[in-house]
Amino acid sequence: MKAARYYGRGDVRIEEVPEPGAPGEGEVLLQVLRAGICGTDVAEFLHGPHFAPLQERHPFSGHQGPLILGHEFMGRVVALGPGVVELAVGQRVAVGAGMWCGVCRWCQAGRTNLCARYYTLGLQADGGLAELARVPARMCYPVPEGCSDEAAALAQPLAIALHALRRSRAQRGQTIALIGVGGIGxxxxxxxxxLEPALLIAVDVDARRLERAAVLGASHLVQASSEDVLQALRQLTDGEGPELVIEASGAASAPALALAAAQRGGRVLLVGLQAEPRAxxxxxxxxxxxxxxxxNAHVCPVDLPEALVLLSRGELAKQVIDRVIPLERLVPDGLLALAEGQAHGKILLDPQS
Structure with missing residues (x-):
């Protein structure tokens, strides 16, 4: 089968690899219909390996060596492993990608994203940028009727956003500023x-991203490349600053900006990953x-089903998808396009084309 394998910095190859084989206990075999790429994939390609266990065996997934990328994907069930009764052959499912043990104290408390043995398909084990993928059944949730394959492929990143918003304790009627309206943003x-906030302010350096932010419901736009962001946020909030500032850009200066921008007694949520420690x-x-x-991440049994419901009800997928490309074009039209700012929305791949 065809798959996108990561060999190291700047080295992703589309090549023929053995099929994953029959699913084991508690697993399903999927025909991957759509898969997405995100900033983490781009960072791994440009600057990694940060996550991929290329040289040493991962302690929990057991993987070592070249890795099939892809942690945002959906597909059709083609085979069931022993013990799988909640899914059926032919069913379309979205995949949560993050694997949890279910027995550690974090899992027992419902915080499966903090599992002591956590690992992610496509980062520490083979993922979904392939024609077929063998995955644990418990991270798969049925795609509702009327939800397109493209929309269902967005369930995992939307689940991350829903978890983040829960963590922020955002409330109806608050003033909210979001720094970075790229992938997760x-x-x-x-x-x-x-949530119907009183103000929903989108901040970004990219004018096209801000245009999309307006379509998605931002009430005010601040272009960081041409405006004093701190001054603009204070002007929009009567000099007080937003009640909640969400930092989703990962830019080096953004955490300090978020702390400075929040009003007295306000709240800051950090979503973007920083490349190194910041002052x-x-x-x-x-x-x-x-x-x-x-x-960090999402709680699969809580956030993924909610994401699928939201995606099946609205136009969100059409508003955020930039393009759908064949797997062979992953590097030039996917990873490099994102790295060079040539894409302004989600890029999906069709491994079957």
Whole structure:
């Protein structure tokens, strides 16, 4: 079968690999219909390996060596392993990708994204950028009728946004600023809009991303490349600053900006991953009693079904998808297009084309 395998920095190959074989206990075999790529994939391609266990065996997934990428995907069930009764052959499913043990204290508390043995398909085990994928059944959820393959492929990143918004404790009628409306940021914006905030301010350096933010429901736009962001946020909030600032860009200066922008007694949620440690003015944050929260991944049984419901009801998929490309074009039209700013929305792949 065809698959996109990661060999190291700048080295992703579309090649023929053995099929994954019959599903084992608690597993299903999927024909992958659509898969997405995100900033994590681009960072691994440009600067990695950060996650892929190329040289040493991963302690929980057991994988070592070249890795099939893809942690955002959906497909059709073609075979069931022993013990799988909740799914059926022929059913379309979305995949959560993050695997949890179910027995550690974090799993027992319902925080499966913090599992002591957590790993992610497409990052620490073979993923979905292939014609076929063998995956644990418990991370698969049926795609509702009327939900397109393209929309269902967005369930995993939308689930991350829904989990992040829950972590932020955002409330109806608040003033909210979102820094970075790229991949996850666009989903965060759409989810925050459903809360009917008093103000929903989108901040980005890219004018086209801001145009999409307006379509997704942002009430105000701030272009960071040409405006003083801190001054603009204060002007829009009567000098106080937003009640909630969500940082989803991963830009080096963004965490400090988010802390400075939040109003007294406000809250900051960090979503974007930083490449290295950053200096923050914690003295000012303490004096102004700013809450600083972080978020990671999603809780599959909670967030993925909700994401599928939302995707089946609206136009979100059409608003955020930039293009659908064949697997052979992953590097030039996918990874490099994102890295060079030539794409302004989600890029999906069709491994069957």
């Amino acid at each position: 666009a989903f965060l914006l759409a989810a925050a809009r459903a 923050l003015d914690l003295h000012a944050a303490v004096v102004r009693e700013i809450e600083l929260l972080t978020t």
